[in-house]
Amino acid sequence: MAYSDFTLYDLRQQFGAHFRAEMLFPNVAPIQPSDWLQQALKMGEGIGFNSEKSRSERLVTPVLLELCERNNRSFSIYSGMNLDVDPARGLRGECDFIFSYSRIQDFVTAPIFCIAEAKKQDLELGTLQCAAQLIAARRLNEFEGNPTQPLYGCSTTGVEWRFLKYEGTEFVLDENRYYLAQLPALLGALQAIVDATKAKDIPSLSR
Template identity: 40%
Template sequence: MSYSDFTLPSVLKAFDLKCSEIPNLFSEVEPLEPSKFLRDALEDNLILALGSNTEKSRSELIITPILLELRKQFNKKISFFSGVNFTIDSARGLNGNCDFLISGSEELLFIKYPVIAIVEAKKEDLIAGLGQCLAEMIAAQIFNEREIQPISSILGTVTSGTNWRFLRLQNEQVDIDLTEYYLSDLDKILGILANGISCGMGILPVTD
């Protein structure tokens, strides 16, 4: 068993989690204005990504530029890993690769505490990806706890690049935002991601 084998019901049962489904969970989060560079990049990349319409093209041409922008907004004080093996507890099914993992560390060669957010890429059917994303978030929680410095929450998102769904894990409680965000909400998407990092690290993004 691995992360990709989990469904939302199975991961909730396996790890005895409580789940709340909340509309506009992140309504109080302030939007974060994207740079002109990011807007231009997405405008150029979008046709290519949607034309080939594969998970890989969407990851490379839409999701990665957004995460690079996020790293820049935090003055490169964070790092993200793409397609990295994140095996934490094989006996419990917490093994396999993460599409994207955000760490609150400047270390680029290996994953270092704290793991703050998980980004799971899906070409379609975002709801079906919630279980896999949550399993990876639980692994991140365990990884942080092993450092004897657990952080208060782990942010997760399942995204096709054009559509984004968010969830948050705090101890044994998972909250799922019923709101779906689109690229037209890019500033809100960046704001939610930045808020998750700020909560985990206690720092704010650098703005002009």
């Protein structure tokens, strides 16, 4: 089993996970995207997509780079890195994107935010995959003596984004969906996650 194989039943039975929904960012402040980001997304959409990888390269990556620059590159972004924490329990496999406070680029350390690309544009399955990755992320954080809570994640098709928060044994799914067409709101939600994580008195972001 890998992250993409987990079902809702698996997460409940193996890890005691509970799920509920609420508005995670009720007062999010919209952020105006830079001219660079708008141009990059326009070019990406104009070229089109023939795979999930192309969607991530042309839609997701520019948004994350914009967020990183807005925060003075204070966190690192890992793309396509393995997060093999507990293979016997299925907590293994590749993660599409992870944010971490560590500046080490060779391997993942202390992740605080995971993004799963929705396979076949199925946002719900992407959310379950992301939930499994967040369980693994917490275990890695605890192993490294950095028990960060809560952890945040996101499932995205590149066009549609859904956020979730993991704390205790509970996953809170955001009732709001964010769309690339409403880019200021999406950037605002991502910045809200960075701000909330910084407030936990953790070493400076480096992902």
